[in-house]
Amino acid sequence: DAGVIQSPRHEVTEMGQEVTLRCKPISGHDYLFWYRQTMMRGLELLIYFNNNVPIDDSGMPEDRFSAKMPNASFSTLKIQPSEPRDSAVYFCASSPSTGSGTQYFGPGTRLTVL
């Protein structure tokens, strides 16, 4: 199994530009999570989906952030417009619906907004 796949691994953009981060969960996993990690705030859960439906988006910081999951094998996190304070590492994780809820994380996307 290839594990959770994220792209791009690194993204550098200018303030005001639209940024789209992509995630492919592990096949067969019903849950997908988006996290953000910064030095100041640590790892924060932004949003999670169950069977492609957003369940809890209370961690999404602002309306500039949006996430979609059009099918079971693909999700996007979009920031429009981006700001320097959005610079962080964004992780995607997936989890099966059975068991204790162990989550499997991707390698992350390091976003730098200039």
Next chain:
Amino acid sequence: DAKTTQPNSMESNEEEPVHLPCNHSTISGTDYIHWYRQLPSQGPEYVIHGLTSNVNNRMASLAIAEDRKSSTLILHRATLRDAAVYYCILTLPGSGNTGKLIFGQGTTLQVKP
């Protein structure tokens, strides 16, 4: 929300056992105790989890106190590759079968050669 308390940092010598403590005095009866670790420049990685009984796997052992208010992650022989941030996390009830993971600051483990 049930919270965990961990030391900010710990040191160990290579090839020696490491005991990483975690306090979770407000744990509920349905909460699982999960441990994840994050190696430098990588995403968090599952280590082990348990509910009431002690658990062993190829990576580590988890010792859970009888009252479940604390637990200890045990690395039997630390290697340099085990240098990471270790997170002790309780899954929140009411989130379906998959608990939301709330990450604290974790314990930064340094392993000396």
